Amino acid sequence: MTQNLDTTFAALADPTRRALLARLAREEATVMELAQPFAMSQPAISRHLKVLEDAGLILRRVEGAKRPCRLAPGGVVAIDQWLAILREALSRNYDRLDQVLAEMTALPTSAPKPASKRKAP
Amino acid sequence: MTQNLDTTFAALADPTRRALLARLAREEATVMELAQPFAMSQPAISRHLKVLEDAGLILRRVEGAKRPCRLAPGGVVAIDQWLAILREALSRNYDRLDQVLAEMTALPTSAPKPASKRKAP
């Protein structure tokens, strides 16, 4: 249940699985309903759904012979929490860039760039 | 480099690469600096960095013989845009749950559920 980030990111790294999630974002659906639009066997879809379940991205309930799937929040929450590290760092960099640009504007005709030497033939 | 989601999610699905990104969230670093804490060869780290670069998660500049790496925003932005689909659907589900709970509270000893079949919009 408490999926790890490896599993969750890997689950999202497949276009079929993302398409399944996009479908489930509209409405709950059974395995056959999910499989129908794909040029892929039912066992293949079943395995994709297992990957999504292990990743905390979907939940399944039992309803007779059917197993309707719906989105679960766990995976997205875990990913968001991890991405927060990157978001914070990126926004810090962005602020710093703003500051550098502001300084460049404030000091008009200074030395422009370091200009590193590149390869010789 | 408009990296695709497969590449970006797959890049994040590896603990070594996430650790590299977490390191770069603190500060820019060269390949050797990044490699040093890991029990892994330098070529392995170089390849991980290439994966991160292709994923739009880092940028590298040339500085003499060194190639300092820093975080890039592209990958995170792409992921966020895609996750928006799931977030929206999940919050819709959550609101619906809230509503169901509110109804259950409002009607104490009534018939248990209206149980309406959901259909597409």
Place this chain on the structure above:
DNA sequence: TTGTTATATAAGTATAATGTTATATAACAG
């Protein structure tokens, strides 16, 4: 019961990912 539908699991295979060591390239220091 028997047949049908819905789904899961098994076995096999092809491709891709991740690591290794050895080597190539390019800049730097002398």
Place this chain on the structure above:
DNA sequence: CTGTTATATAACATTATACTTATATAACAA
């Protein structure tokens, strides 16, 4: 130029992923 440092690439082994078809299970319908 020569040796050293920083990084990339090549070749290879190992393991994981993503399919396939065939079959198992379980509910439903007759």
